[in-house]
Amino acid sequence: MTTKTNLSRRTFLSASGAALSAGAVSFPNLSIAQAVTPAATTPLYGPPPGVAKLNANENPYGPSPKAIAAMTEAISQGAYYVNATAETLKALIAERHGLTKEHIILSSGSSGVLTSLAMMAAQKGSILGSDLFWDTTSRMGTRNSQHGITRTAKTEDLSVDLDAMHVAVDGSIAMVQICNPNNPTGSIVDPKELRAFCKKVSQSTMVLVDEAYNEVTDEPETNSMVPLIKAGYNVVVARTFSKIYGLAGMRVGYLIAAPDTVERISAYGTGSYGLNQAGIAAAIASYNDTSFIAYSKSKIMEAREMIAEAVAVNGLSALPSQTSFMFVNLGDISAEDFRLGMAKQNVLIRGIYQDYTHWSRVSMGKIPDVEKYIAAMPKVLDSLT
Ligand SMILES: Cc1ncc(COP(=O)(O)O)c(C=O)c1O
Incomplete structure (x- = not known):
């Protein structure tokens, strides 16, 4: 370098x-x-x-023109809580991945559910990440815990070193977090290698893949680890409407996980509390706006x-x-x-x-x-x- x-x-x-x-x-x-x-x-x-x-x-x-139109309509319904609208968005997301609504948690940006996840992990142990990744929520979630973030050095070309991370997984680690593509480096892990890593490591420890920028990559589907969730691995994937969808200010994100994991994470305060009608309307209108x-x-x-x-x-x-x-x-x-x-x-x-x-x-x-x-x-x- x-x-x-x-x-x-x-x-x-x-x-x-x-x-x-x-x-x-x-x-x-x-x-x-x-x-x-x-x-x-x-x-x-x-x-x-x-x-x-x-x-x-x-x-x-x-926001896209479709999102703006949807938000304009939705604000007139701002008197109502978002439960029904949230279910519609969850159904859309689930449908794309061949999953159920029970696999999806929505939150205020992906930050909401990522923080909950970190809080849940911190009850049990540390979060393992590479030396430099988008760790804001993991820092917040572990703040009042005796556990923190354990970091492994990157490779010489500043890629996430999966081998080093694998070696570092031991009984003290409650969750492994991989930001892919990584922020702030912008680089991506080879999907085959990441898939193999997730399969191995998730046998003992939950693996979180933060795919906030997945839609920006050259091959979003190939790069995504969501299929591993369907296949039953202990993998969870975070996504957001803040990046490619241009809705950072509308605060909608989500986590995809096995239904029992969704239930456990929800105990840490996610769900529809942090959402609003306009944000969800924009997300629904944008989701399939190819x-x-x-x-x-x-x-x-x-x-x-x-x-x-x-x-x-x-x-x-x-x-x-x-x-x-x-x-x-x-x-x-x-x-x-x-x-x-x-x-x-x-x-x-x-x-x-x-x-x-x-x-x-x-x-x-x-x-x-x-x-x-x-x-x-x-x-x-x-x-x-
Ligand atoms: C990798 C990554 N994950 C998650 C987030 C959180 O974004 P949001 O809460 O807007 O979904 C960001 C924000 O920059 C990010 O870069």
Whole structure:
């Protein structure tokens, strides 16, 4: 893995010739909530005008027109609890996978049910994950427990090391968690290897596969571990409407698991409590909207190609991505300094993850926002070298 470049950034800068957009509002602090766009023009929802928000892996092409129409209709029924609507969504999801509604738990984003799952696991032991994965809910779920997260190092190319994880599974581990594709690295585990791993490890320990970005991958069906649930393995799979469906703000996600596991997890406070009519309506309308999904995917791929090229032009490298974000190796530049510099250019990206101090994650936004990132990149890199 390349960690450093000898190429002069100035060379690349002069080659890029990209000008930063005139009149962009700059803000020294990093938080989107504190963006210095004057209060009078700050919108109540979404990023302030002129800000490229590339820090949360949202799909800015959503909600789809069908989802918007469904939500508009659903809000007039906001007086009613969601139980019946939730059953409709569960039935849709179950039907696709040849499962029953009893295999599905809906929650407020997948975060809701992932947290419950972590709380349940923490009653028994630790959660085993790779050194860097989307661990927010596992950290929350284990917070008040004597058990925590046990981590295994990645392979040299920053892939999840399944062999190392297998070796690390012992009596102290209550659940193995694999984020596939992984956030923040964006890489995916070979589905055959992951399937074999799940089959072996689930004999002794529950395996959670977080498939938040499954629909973004080149081969969603091949990459999914859901069929293992149907085959009776102790595997659970989390999915969300926050990513490809463009509904992050509507908070709908779900877990697929064996019915008895669903019952046990539900005791930790999931179910329809965190859901709302508009969110479920949007999810139902989006679930089989293949043209919206294909459009979003094509835009994500277009953005990925643009960023991959810009990364190379600036003498850097990035991990191959099967997701709506990329993990860029900044060589000897701190990811936090880079984030600060980019924020000053109104481009919001992620900073340092744990000890991955020189790796920077950027989400695929709309093409003009990606262009903003590309234009700002050489300028910020140059200011840091
Ligand atoms: C891998 C992964 N899983 C789960 C989530 C949780 O998302 P949500 O609660 O919106 O479904 C995220 C959010 O970024 C994620 O990256």
